[in-house]
Amino acid sequence: REKKMKFSDYKKEALKDEEVRREYDALAVEYELINQVIDARIENHLTQKQLAELAGTDQARISRLEKGSLNPSLDFIKKIAAALGKEVHITFKDKQHVEA
DSSP, rough: OOOOOHHHHHHHHTTTTEEEHHHHHHHHHHHHHHHHHHHHHHTOOHHHHHHEEEEOHHHHHHHHHTTTTTOOOHHHHHHHHHHHTOOOOOOOOOOOOOOO
16 A cells, blocks of 8 residues: 655655755745735635626636736736735845755
8 A cells, every 4th residue: 555645744855855945935925925815815705706806807817826827917916905805015035045
């Protein structure tokens, strides 16, 4: 019988590879945004279609945003935030330099 690995264990193992870590870190901001949109939509008990209607867009665009296949403009993000009763705040932070 084959033992199945938990995703968290797989992720931890995969991130030990420097190249994988760099790629993962490069996408961190996008994933953070996606997770915030999904979490806020669920907290508001909205479907993608309902959120799209509130934001003045279509469900397919919300789906692409949540899948990470849409590179949204700041104006679009602001519309989504407003539809979710949220505000957008952007901050610049010093890079984290991780030493091996």
